Amino acid sequence: MPVVRRFGLALIVIATGAFAVAGEAAAQMPRPWQIGMQAAHSPVQQAIESLHDLVLIIVTVITLFVAGLLGWVMFRYNVRRNPNPSQTSHNTVLEMAWTVIPVLILVVIAIPSFRLVYFEDRTQHADLTIKVTGHQWYWEYTYPDSGGLDFSSYMVAEDQLKPGQLRLLDVDNQMVVPTGKNIRILTTSADVIHSFFIPSLGVQRYAIPGRTIETWMKVDQPGTYYGECNQICGTNHSMMPISVKALTPEAFAAWVTQARTTSSDAAPAEPRVRLAAAAQ
Numbered sequence: 001m002p003v004v005r006r007f008g009l010a011l012i013v014i015a016t017g018a019f020a021v022a023g024e025a026a027a028q029m030p031r032p033w034q035i036g037m038q039a040a041h042s043p044v045q046q047a048i049e050s051l052h053d054l055v056l057i058i059v060t061v062i063t064l065f066v067a068g069l070l071g072w073v074m075f076r077y078n079v080r081r082n083p084n085p086s087q088t089s090h091n092t093v094l095e096m097a098w099t100v101i102p103v104l105i106l107v108v109i110a111i112p113s114f115r116l117v118y119f120e121d122r123t124q125h126a127d128l129t130i131k132v133t134g135h136q137w138y139w140e141y142t143y144p145d146s147g148g149l150d151f152s153s154y155m156v157a158e159d160q161l162k163p164g165q166l167r168l169l170d171v172d173n174q175m176v177v178p179t180g181k182n183i184r185i186l187t188t189s190a191d192v193i194h195s196f197f198i199p200s201l202g203v204q205r206y207a208i209p210g211r212t213i214e215t216w217m218k219v220d221q222p223g224t225y226y227g228e229c230n231q232i233c234g235t236n237h238s239m240m241p242i243s244v245k246a247l248t249p250e251a252f253a254a255w256v257t258q259a260r261t262t263s264s265d266a267a268p269a270e271p272r273v274r275l276a277a278a279a280q
Contacts, residue, residue, distance in 0.1 A: 028200035029226040038200040042217045044120045045202030123216035126184035134194030134207035137236035141175050146256045155239045169226045174245040178252035179219045188212045198227035219246040
C-alpha cells in the first residue's frame, strides 16, 4: 500500500510540474536533449510546424515504400528464386510513373511552401513596427510608433548574472512587445550580416548592411522568448542573444511610458571591451 501511495504522489507531482511548464511561456528556449521544435507561440511558427509535419509524413511514406520495394526485390528476385534474370530494358508505364509521381509530390510540397513564404513575409495590418539593427555584437531596437524609442540590448556577462538569469541568453534590455498584436519587424545591420532568429515565434530574417528586410510576428501569450543571432558575424557571434518580453497591451503601454522617461539608450559605455572580457 505505501508503494502504491508513493507512486500516486509521484504521478501527481509529475502532472503538476507538466501543467506548470505548459502554462508558462516564460522560458521558450532550447532544452537539454531537445529534438523537436520549441512550442509555437505565433501564427507563423504554427504554419511552419504544419508544413514540417506534412513533409515529414510524405518523407516517411516514401521511405517505407522504397524500403518495402527493396525488400520485396531482394526476396523475389534473388539468385535462388530467379536463376535466369529477365532482359527487360523498357517499360513505358513504369517510366511514366517514376516521372509523374515525383512531380506530383513536389507540387504537393511546393504549394503550401509558397503560401508560407508569402505568409511570413509581411503583415498588411501592423499594430506596431520595430526596427532591429544588428551590430558587432549587440542588437539595437527602435520603436518608431512609440515616439522613436531606441535602446541597445547586450548579453549579460557571466560574472554579472543575477539569480534566475540564463547564461548566454539573458540581456540587459529586452525587446518588449504586446501580445495579440501584429508586429512588423524591420531588420538591417550597421556592419556585417547578422540573422535575427526567434524559434518559438517563427521569426528568422537576415540583417544586411544597406538593406531593410521585413517580417512579422504575433505573440499569443505573455512570457519571455529567447533567440540568437543565426549568422556567424565575428569573434563574439555567440554573444548576441535575443530576449523578447511579451506583455499584455495595457502593460506594454505602461512600459512604453516608463521607457520614454528613463533613457533612449541603455548601452554600456564600452561594450566591446566588456564582451571581449566575457569571451575570455
